[in-house]
Amino acid sequence: MREMLTGGELDVLTGDYxxxxxxxxxxxxxxxxxxxxxxxxFLRQLEECLGLARERGVRIVANAGGLNPAGLAxxxxxxxxxxxxxxxxxxxxxxxxxxxxxxxxxxxAYLGGAGIAACLDAGADIVLTGRxxxxxxxxxxxxxxxxxxxxxxxxxxxxxxxxxxxxCGSQATGGNYAFFAEHGAMHGAMHGAMHGAxxTVELLRRPGYPxxxxxxxxxxxxxxxxxxxxxxxxGTVTAQLLYETQGARYAxxxxxxxxxxxxxxxxxxxxxxxxxxxxxxxxxxxxxxxxRLGGFRNEVVFxxxxxxxxxxxxxxxxxxxxxxxxxxxxxxxxxWELVRTDRPxxxxxxxxxxxxxxxxxxxxxxxxxxxxxxxAIELALASYxxxxxxxxxxxxxxxGVFEAAYVERDTVEHIAVLPDGERRTIPSGAHTRVLxxxxxxxxxxxxxAGPTRxxxxxxxxxxxxxxxGGDANVGVWxxxxxxxxxxxHELTVERLRDLLPEAAGLxxxxxxxxxxxxxxxxxxxxxxxxxAAQARFDPQAKGLGEWLRARHLDIPEVLx
Numbered sequence: 001m002r003e004m005l006t007g008g009e010l011d012v013l014t015g016d017y018x019x020x021x022x023x024x025x026x027x028x029x030x031x032x033x034x035x036x037x038x039x040x041x042f043l044r045q046l047e048e049c050l051g052l053a054r055e056r057g058v059r060i061v062a063n064a065g066g067l068n069p070a071g072l073a074x075x076x077x078x079x080x081x082x083x084x085x086x087x088x089x090x091x092x093x094x095x096x097x098x099x100x101x102x103x104x105x106x107x108x109a110y111l112g113g114a115g116i117a118a119c120l121d122a123g124a125d126i127v128l129t130g131r132x133x134x135x136x137x138x139x140x141x142x143x144x145x146x147x148x149x150x151x152x153x154x155x156x157x158x159x160x161x162x163x164x165x166x167x168c169g170s171q172a173t174g175g176n177y178a179f180f181a182e183h184g185a186m187h188g189a190m191h192g193a194m195h196g197a198x199x200t201v202e203l204l205r206r207p208g209y210p211x212x213x214x215x216x217x218x219x220x221x222x223x224x225x226x227x228x229x230x231x232x233x234x235g236t237v238t239a240q241l242l243y244e245t246q247g248a249r250y251a252x253x254x255x256x257x258x259x260x261x262x263x264x265x266x267x268x269x270x271x272x273x274x275x276x277x278x279x280x281x282x283x284x285x286x287x288x289x290x291x292r293l294g295g296f297r298n299e300v301v302f303x304x305x306x307x308x309x310x311x312x313x314x315x316x317x318x319x320x321x322x323x324x325x326x327x328x329x330x331x332x333x334x335x336w337e338l339v340r341t342d343r344p345x346x347x348x349x350x351x352x353x354x355x356x357x358x359x360x361x362x363x364x365x366x367x368x369x370x371x372x373x374x375x376a377i378e379l380a381l382a383s384y385x386x387x388x389x390x391x392x393x394x395x396x397x398x399x400g401v402f403e404a405a406y407v408e409r410d411t412v413e414h415i416a417v418l419p420d421g422e423r424r425t426i427p428s429g430a431h432t433r434v435l436x437x438x439x440x441x442x443x444x445x446x447x448x449a450g451p452t453r454x455x456x457x458x459x460x461x462x463x464x465x466x467x468x469g470g471d472a473n474v475g476v477w478x479x480x481x482x483x484x485x486x487x488x489h490e491l492t493v494e495r496l497r498d499l500l501p502e503a504a505g506l507x508x509x510x511x512x513x514x515x516x517x518x519x520x521x522x523x524x525x526x527x528x529x530x531x532a533a534q535a536r537f538d539p540q541a542k543g544l545g546e547w548l549r550a551r552h553l554d555i556p557e558v559l560x
Contacts, residue, residue, distance in 0.1 A: 001045045004209055005052050007225030011145070013053065014137040015062035016167050017042060020469070021531045023131065024291040024400040026066040027106040037067035043075055050085055054125065061116055061137050065128040067106060069093055070417070072128050088419035090119035092129040094412060097288055101405065104290040109412050112253030112282070113159075114150065114426045116140025118416035131289065135163030138212065139254045146216045150254075150429050157257035157279025158218025160250065165210065165222050165240045165274070171464075172210040172222060172240045173230035176542075178462035178549060180204060183231060203229055219275035221267060232270040235462060235479065238516050242475025244466040246522050247511040249280070253409065256280040258435060260513055281433045285406040292403070294533055295332075295361055296396035298368040300376045302356040304342070305349060305386045312384035313338050313356045319383055320358065323375035329367045331360035337537065355390070359534075361399070368396035400532030402469050443512070447485045451557045457499070458549025460559045461487060465545035472526040472541035474548060477518035483559050484517040490553070496521055499551040500544070502536075 004013055017039040030037035042064035053060055065072045069091040080087040092115035101107035108131035117140045119127040127140070142148065142159040150156075165172050174180055181200055208228025213221040222237050224230065241262065248260035256279060263276035304312045317336055324330045339355040346352035358376075360368045373393040380387060414426040460483050465474045474496075478487050493508045503523045511520040526544075528535025538544065 001049045002052065003228070004211075004225070005049055005056060005058060007208070007228060010056070010058050010211065012059050012061055012141040014141070014166065015042065015060070015064060016134050016137060016169075017062060017064040018066060018131060020289060020291070020402045020467075021400075023066070023106045023108065023289060024402070024532050027291055030067055031105075035068070035071055038069070038072035038075070039064035039066055042072070043079060046076065047079060047083070050080060050083060050087065054085055054087060059120065059125055059127075059141070061120075061127045061129075061141055063129045063132055063134075063137060065091060065130045067096065067108070067130060069128045069130045073417070076126060076128065088123055088125045090122065090124035090127050090419045091417050092116060092119065092127065092132065092415065093417060094415040095131045097407065097412070100407070101288070101290055104292045105400070106291040107288055107405075109286045109288045109407065110253060111286070111412075111414050112136050113138070113140030113143060114254070115414050115416040117144040118424055118426060119418060120144035122416075122418040122420070122422075124419050133252050133254075134167035135160040135252060136254065138163030138166060138214070142214050142218075145214075150427075151281075151433070152218075153255050153279030153281065153433055154277065155216070155218035155279075156255040158220060158274070158277040159214060160252060160255060160257040160279075161241070161259075161262055161274055161277050162212040162214055162220040162222070164243075164245070164250070165237055166212055168240060168243065169209050170207040170230060171243065172236055173207045173224050173228075173232055174204050174236055175207050175230065176464070177236050177239055178458065178464065178545070179235055203231060205229060217275075218277060219273065222272045222274060223270050232272055234264045234266050234272055235477075237264055237272045237274070238477050238518065239462060239464040239475070241516065242473075242477065242513075242518055242520055243464045244468055244473050245475070245520060246468070246473065246509075247520070248513065251283050253282050253286055255282055260515060262515055264516070278435055280435050282409075282429075284409055286409045286412055288405040288407055290403040290405055291400050291532070294399050294401035294529060295363045296365045296368045297359060297361045297399045297534065298372050298393055298396045299357065299359045300372065300393040301390040302358070303353050303386075303388050303390060304356055304384065305353040306342075309338075309340070309342060309354045312386075313354075315384050316356055316379070316387075319379055320375050323378070324371065327367075327371045327375070329362075329364065329371065331362040331367050331371065333361040335359045339537075357537075362396075365396040369394070399534060400530070402530030402532060404469055443488045444481070444485045444514075446489045447482060447556055447558070452554040453557050453560060454552050455555045455560060456550050456552055457491075457555070458546070460555060461491075461549065463545030463549050465541045465543070465548075467527055467531055467540040468522070469530050470525055470527045470535075472523040472544055474521045474523065474541075474545050475518055476521070476545070476548070477516055479517070480559075481517070484514070486556055486559060487517075487519065488512065488514075491519055493521070495553075496548075499548055499553070502526065
């Protein structure tokens with residue numbers, strides 16, 4: 001926060017504190033203390049930076065209110081009073097729908113930016129919200145600044161795209177970027193590979209945060225403060241545009257942004273222009289994020305060292321399965337995974353070892369606690385040679401389940417609580433505007449046949465992946481027209497399933513985005529019941545895109 005306030009000019013500082021998993025954590029906090037349920041880290045940041053923000057005339061908009069925006073607003077007023085700083089605080093509420101979903105620990109509608117705009121129009125210095133969309137933190141201030149009305153869809157859609165690029169911070173400035181190593185390549189060519197690697201590390205040691213210069217027509221320039229680390233280019237912005245999105249229509253409570261109309265242009269060093277974005281009316285429903293406690297889970301990781309790894313794994317599994325079958329109650333869900341991290345003739349014991357991971361789930365805590373720990377520890381002197389585990393299994397821990405529901409938008413009361421305490425209801429609106437669909441994007445002609453080489457996909461394609469509830473999203477893009485001619489025909493749904501065998505039995509939907517030379521895949525059900533359920537090794541699919549890039553296929557030599 002201090003870096004953003006001191007690094008250069010700023011009108012509004014936004015902060016995105018919420019994710020599906022965060023809402024579950026805040027829900028459990030609220031069970032312990034009804035006065036909690038907001039992001040306490042925000043208060044710690046504000047204690048250091050509130051005076052600085054006021055001196056510089058920077059307004060702050062954050063969704064750190066979580067499940068209790070009114071409580072956080074009171075805490076901010078108390079903090080400001082203690083610091084002797086005059087500050088006008090407002091908040092947005094109405095997203096809490098627990099009364100409609102009594103089975104849920106948390107139930108929150110995703111609101112838009114209109115309530116934020118109303119608070120800013122009323123003179124608020126700080127606006128705190130609960131579960132608004134991530135992009136609403138940008139559409140609200142932009143609408144307030146330029147006086148946009150609720151049907152100025154193209155302008156609002158441009159702000160949504162800017163907000164989506166900003167929402168994950170330094171993911172837009174080189175963080176988690178597929179081609180990060182190439183930014184040291186030229187330096188390396190001149191001074192040696194080691195110097196190139198050092199240059200890359202220095203660029204990304206402390207990447208700065210992105211900012212958007214938004215214009216009255218909804219276009220923007222994505223950039224960052226001078227003298228901060230990282231970099232902003234068409235690639236980093238493309239990667240973030242593809243992150244956790246699905247088809248060409250990016251629907252939200254303010255507007256439906258058409259991602260197939262986005263145009264990106266490198267305007268200068270660390271400056272990417274975003275324009276051409278068209279918008280449609282928002283859908284008649286609002287998404288509601290539901291978190292509930294799904295039961296209890298436990299895990300134990302057996303270390304298998306040296307020779308006969310497969311046989312050792314088979315023995316441990318047979319012994320544990322036998323113990324679970326004989327137990328008073330067997331866990332409802334039992335999953336095994338053998339991870340071959342071992343190497344032959346290894347120079348260290350760790351490099352000679354593989355990991356056998358067992359995860360169990362059940363509605364009863366004892367079934368995944370005592371039953372598993374007893375079965376595992378009793379094998380310590382009676383199983384494979386070299387038996388040990390990474391940590392002794394303990395009690396079962398609760399896990400959460402995320403679900404999405406939808407409600408009619410006019411049944412949700414979106415309320416802006418202004419700095420003077422006035423409670424203003426935001427109209428839900430009943431607008432219709434659907435752009436005529438362009439013809440289905442025609443694929444470019446295939447690249448002419450020629451010699452190929454077996455190589456990793458990532459030599460020519462970038463990827464960014466993430467989670468949407470139980471589904472995984474993988475965006476894949478290339479940087480030249482020739483590479484697009486190849487990728488568009490090569491990376492079919494069937495080929496993706498071949499490259500990612502975990503997706504073989506699942507529904508996979510491909511979306512084409514020719515403007516970005518990109519494909520977006522949704523792998524339905526890969527993540528089970530969402531991140532909190534930890535159904536797989538990488539529960540948020542963060543590394544799924546990099547796994548895809550590491551897979552080998554026949555690539556035209558002209559692209560290599």
